[in-house]
Amino acid sequence: MVRIDVERVREDTAGCERVAHLNNAGAALPPRPVVDAVVEHLRLEEEIGGYEAAAARAERIEHTYDALARLVGAAREDIAVMENATRAWDLAFYSLPWSAGDRILTARAEYASNAIAFLQTARRHGVQVDVVPDDEHGQLDVDALRRMVDDRVKLIAVTHVPTQGGLVNPAAEIGKVAREAGVVYLLDACQSVGQMPVDVREIGCDLLTAPGRKFLRGPRGTGFLYCSPRVRAQLEPPFLDLHAAEWTSGDSYRVREDARRFESWETFFAGKIGLGVAVDYALDLGLDAIEDRVTLLADALRHRLSALPGVRLHDRGVRQCGIVAFTVDGHDSHRVAEELRGQRINVSVSVAGSARWDFDARGLESVVRASVHYYNTDGEIDRLCAALLRP
Numbered sequence: 326m327v328r329i330d331v332e333r334v335r336e337d338t339a340g341c342e343r344v345a346h347l348n349n350a351g352a353a354l355p356p357r358p359v360v361d362a363v364v365e366h367l368r369l370e371e372e373i374g375g376y377e378a379a380a381a382r383a384e385r386i387e388h389t390y391d392a393l394a395r396l397v398g399a400a401r402e403d404i405a406v407m408e409n410a411t412r413a414w415d416l417a418f419y420s421l422p423w424s425a426g427d428r429i430l431t432a433r434a435e436y437a438s439n440a441i442a443f444l445q446t447a448r449r450h451g452v453q454v455d456v457v458p459d460d461e462h463g464q465l466d467v468d469a470l471r472r473m474v475d476d477r478v479k480l481i482a483v484t485h486v487p488t489q490g491g492l493v494n495p496a497a498e499i500g501k502v503a504r505e506a507g508v509v510y511l512l513d514a515c516q517s518v519g520q521m522p523v524d525v526r527e528i529g530c531d532l533l534t535a536p537g538r539k540f541l542r543g544p545r546g547t548g549f550l551y552c553s554p555r556v557r558a559q560l561e562p563p564f565l566d567l568h569a570a571e572w573t574s575g576d577s578y579r580v581r582e583d584a585r586r587f588e589s590w591e592t593f594f595a596g597k598i599g600l601g602v603a604v605d606y607a608l609d610l611g612l613d614a615i616e617d618r619v620t621l622l623a624d625a626l627r628h629r630l631s632a633l634p635g636v637r638l639h640d641r642g643v644r645q646c647g648i649v650a651f652t653v654d655g656h657d658s659h660r661v662a663e664e665l666r667g668q669r670i671n672v673s674v675s676v677a678g679s680a681r682w683d684f685d686a687r688g689l690e691s692v693v694r695a696s697v698h699y700y701n702t703d704g705e706i707d708r709l710c711a712a713l714l715r716p
């Protein structure tokens with residue numbers, strides 16, 4: 326097994342000297358090569374001009390598509406680089422030709438922005454949204470999903486790893502059901518990409534979205550969409566510009582063939598380069614090695630937290646990842662996070678409004694979310710647990 330050289334990756338990460346960063350599900354600390362690449366491009370824009378800098382760095386910009394394609398097991402034509410994961414998801418979702426009576430099958434742990442888009446589409450087009458129940462472990466019940474599929478189902482859209490805890494939904498089993506039924510499958514992989522291997526061929530999804538800033542450790546304001554050639558021709562984006570389509574004559578246009586039909590012309594070039602560097606960094610370490618270390622640290626954190634008085638763990642699922650959700654009896658989650666921040670320990674809070682179907686069903690208002698990455702250490706976990714022990 327290839328191991329991660331923790332000392333080296335911490336040396337690459339300036340933030341490690343200042344904070345115990347356990348908010349990787351919010352935004353991970355970027356490694357130095359990523360920051361350097363972004364800054365260098367901004368400097369070049371300053372020195373020679375924005376268009377000229379893009380031309381001078383065309384190869385590096387194009388490399389980002391190759392890196393992302395390699396990361397998820399796709400072809401470069403299947404990748405669109407976007408300003409965030411939500412817009413990537415939206416552009417895919419709102420491209421589907423909805424009609425009254427269509428059904429969307431989704432999961433209970435679904436992310437708020439996706440659920441809001443389902444509800445808007447239900448209102449606008451008379452589409453029906455059905456939430457597949459969880460199984461006894463709290464992951465999407467694949468047998469129930471199979472039973473719920475019928476001719477009216479136009480989309481299966483689920484979140485791989487929800488924002489609010491350690492659950493890993495059985496993405497590949499869901500993919501089998503989608504393939505058997507010939508239904509389009511959209512996977513929100515915002516919290517899984519970068520912390521574990523995610524391969525669109527193994528999963529069998531048609532569409533997949535993720536941001537740069539979370540477990541990939543890329544720049545903020547970046548994200549991407551994978552769109553398989555299988556579904557691409559059916560998906561005409563709701564917005565088209567002169568990059569997504571070509572104005573071929575006075576009264577006609579042609580949408581481009583590749584996934585860049587979802588992009589717009591103007592973009593954050595420095596960020597796009599930085600995203601590619603972040604993906605290279607992850608691929609160099611190896612996603613298997615990353616997952617091994619993240620799982621090791623998260624398991625240790627859960628074990629330690631479970632021994633603390635008044636601390637309750639809320640992670641569900643057969644397989645659990647680097648996100649650890651907990652509450653402290655008698656203490657408001659926001660206050661807990663604030664107190665920790667004062668001690669240079671970064672965690673975040675997930676609130677009911679970010680995943681209402683899940684929080685409401687479990688009677689939870691909010692949870693503290695500690696999310697580990699491979700550059701975290703046992704010492705940082707000790708610091709978190711010691712801080713929680715103090716009244």
Ligand SMILES: *Cc1c(COP(=O)(O)O)cnc(C)c1O
Binds near residue numbers: 410411488536
């Ligand atoms: C963070 C997150 C998103 C949104 O990603 P952005 O890049 O902020 O748009 C979507 N889904 C899940 C599960 C997330 O955790």
